[in-house]
Structures are given as C-alpha cells and as structure tokens.
Amino acid sequence: MTGDHYFTAEPTTDAQPREVEFSVADRDYRLASAGGVFSATRLDPGTAVLLRKADLPAADTTGELLDLGCGFGPIACVLADTAPTATVWAVDVNARARELTAANAARIGATDRVRVAAPDDVPGDVHFAQIWSNPPIRIGKEGLHDLLLRWLPRLAPDGVAWLVVARHLGGDSLHRWLADQGWQVERQASQKGFRVLRVTR
Template sequence: MTGDHYFTAEPSAPAQAREVQFTIAGRDYTLASAAGVFSATRLDLGTSVLLRKADLPDPTTTGSLLDLGCGFGPITGVLATVAPTATIWAVDVNERARELTAANAARLDVADRVHVATPDQVPTDISFTQIWSNPPIRIGKDELHQLLLRWLPRLSPEGIAWLVAARHLGSDSLQRWLVDQGWQVERHASQKGFRVLRVTR
C-alpha cells in the first residue's frame, strides 16, 4: 500500500494502465485511466450522477468551461464533445491525471480545445461560463472551502457552476455554506445519495 491519494501531485504507485467505459447523453466513451488517479477503474458514481442530472452544455455554448479536479478527464471529454465551440480548462494537481486527460482529449479528437493545467497555470484573466466539479470533499472542509473560494468567483456574470457531493459527506452543509457566501444555490437533483447543486451569482 502507498500513501497516495488522488490529490497527490506526483503519485508513486505504478500506473497500471486501464480503460474506463461509460455512456452519457447517448454517446459511448472509452477513456484511458491508471492507478493513482481518482476513481481509476470506473466512472465515479458522483461524476455519473452529475453528468446525467445536470444540464449539459449544448452545441451553442461558447466561452471557457472549467473542469475543476479533472481526474482522468471524463467530465472534460463529455463537455468538449457536447459543446464543440467551447474551450475546456481541465485543472488538477495530480500530474498523472493531467497526462491522462490530455491523452483522452487527443483520443476524442478535441485536444485543440482542451487546455490541461495545474491550478496556477490558468491565466488569471479568464472567466468561465460554466464550472463543473465533483469536488474533493475528502481533502477536508477548510481546504474544500478555499478551493471553491478560489474558483467560483471566476464565474462570468451569467455563469453557472454545477457541483455534486454525497449527502453523507456533507452536501447539505456545503449548500448552506455556499448560500452564506452569497451564492444562489439550487438543489437541482438528487440520486443515489448524491446532490447536484446549481450555483449562480
């Protein structure tokens, strides 16, 4: 066993390449994955609920979309596929996750519109029309709050953030905290113990 977490910058565990298959909005995806990244063996249940219950962008969606905590890139891949004129910023602290997301963008033939980056590599003048995240609840409440305080203010004035969180990991307290920070928060959907939150200014 190693001490690696999916939020480890440079996982030390052997990569153990594998593939993950899933279907979203009628399209089948087969993406590369590896040990040392979040939900390496399957599409995480929370991410699945988010992608199936939130309102996916449509072909008319433009601007920059943020996949915060991209992992091996399932959200990035779906967003880039359904919104062919949008630019996707895929952000993760995990180097292996970023490499996989870049490889999967190439596999899906969307690499020209996907920017894979560390948090500090995202230009500060970019605002996002949408933010998508299955945020890393397990990093702890204080760090989670700092993460959201860093990125949610970068929503464009009419922008929407879609977040998913497990009820038993504090989705309802997260919703209350977001409201206390001045955000409009709608519990858009609930499924399989997860809440999908729609966050706007």
C-alpha cells in the same frame, strides 16, 4: 502501501494502465485511466449522477468551461463533445491525471479545445461560463472551502457552476455554506445519495 491520494501532485503508485467505459447523453466513451488518480477503475458514481442530472452545455455554447479536479478527464471530454465551439479547461493538481486527460482529449479529437493545466497555470484573467466539479471532499472542509473560494469567483456574471457532493459527505452543509457566502444555490437533483447543486451569482 503508499501515501498517495488522488490529490497527490506526483503519484508514485504503479500506474497499471486501464480503460474506463461509460455512456453520457447517448454517446459512448472509452477513456484511458491508471492507478493514482481519482476513481481509476470506473466512472465515479457521483460524476455519473452529475453528468446525468445537470444541464449539459448546448451545442452552440461558447466561451471557457472549467472541469475542476478533472481526474482522468471524463467530465472534460463530455463537455468538449457536447460543446464543440467552447474551450474546456481541465484542472487538477495530480500530474498523472493531467497526462491522462490530455491523452483522452486526443482520443475524442479535442486536443485543440481542451486545455489541461495545473491550478497555478490557469491565467488569472480567464473567467468561466460554466464550472463543473465533483470536488475533492476528502481534502477536508477547510481545503474544500478554500478551493471553491478560489474558483467560484471566476464565474462569468451570468455563469453557472455545477457541483455534485455525496449527502453523507456534507452535501447539504455545503449547500448552506455556499448560500452563506452569497451564492444562489439550487438543489438540481438528488439521486443515489448525491446532491447536484446549481450555483450562480
């Protein structure tokens, strides 16, 4: 047993490389994964709901997109595929997750458009047309609120954030909290126990 979590900066869990296959918007993906990262053995059900129910960027979308808490990179890869003229920032505290995301960006031919970074390595002047996240609920409510208070203000004035949260892990209370912070929040969808939230200024 180890004390590693998917939000551990330098996981010591045996990597045990593997591949995860899934389809989004009629495109098939086979991405590298490994132990010590979030949902290492499959596309997380919440992420699957998010990618199915949120509005994927149009092909002509430009600017900077953010995958916050990228894990091994499924959201970042889908965004890079669907918005080939945008720049996708894939951010995670977990070094192994960042390595996997970079490798998976190379797999889909998007190395030049996916910028993999630790949170503190994203330049402060970068603002995002879209933020996508299956946020790390298990860091606790205070940690989650701090995370969102750090990144949501970096939305462009007309930007949109897409979040997915399990209802039983506080999806509805997060909706209320975001609204109390002054954000416009709509429940875009509810499926398989998950809430997909659309957040704007």
